[in-house]
Amino acid sequence: MPYILISTQIRLETGPTMVGDEYSDPSIMNYLGARKITVLGNNFSEYHVDEPPRLVLDKLDKIGYRVVSMTGVGQTLVWCLHKESSNTL
Structure with missing residues (x-):
C-alpha cells in the first residue's frame, strides 16, 4: 500500500491520531x-x-x-503520505 492517510481533530492535536482503516497494512x-x-x-x-x-x-x-499533502477539513487535520515502490513498469 503506497498511500496512508492520517488525521486528528484540531482540538486533539496532541492525540489520538487516526492512522488507518480496516484495510490498512497490519504490519x-x-x-x-x-x-x-x-x-x-x-x-x-x-x-x-x-x-x-x-x-x-x-x-x-x-x-x-x-507527506504528499495536508489539509484542514472542518475541525479535522488530514495528511496524505506516499511511499515510492521499488517496482517500475
Missing part, C-alpha cells in the same frame, strides 16, 4: 502501535494511536513515507 499498524477500534454506530473500523500526528509522521518518515 504498518503494528509498527505504529495502533489499535483497531469500531466506534458505536459506525459499520467500519479504524486504527488509532495515542501519539500526536507529529510523532506518527516521524515514524512513517523512518520507513520511507513522505
Whole structure:
C-alpha cells in the first residue's frame, strides 16, 4: 500500500491520531502501535494511536513515507503520505 492517510481533530492535536482503516497494512499498524477500534454506530473500523500526528509522521518518515499533502477539513487535520515502490513498469 503506497498511500496512508492520517488525521486528528484540531482540538486533539496532541492525540489520538487516526492512522488507518480496516484495510490498512497490519504490519504498518503494528509498527505504529495502533489499535483497531469500531466506534458505536459506525459499520467500519479504524486504527488509532495515542501519539500526536507529529510523532506518527516521524515514524512513517523512518520507513520511507513522505507527506504528499495536508489539509484542514472542518475541525479535522488530514495528511496524505506516499511511499515510492521499488517496482517500475
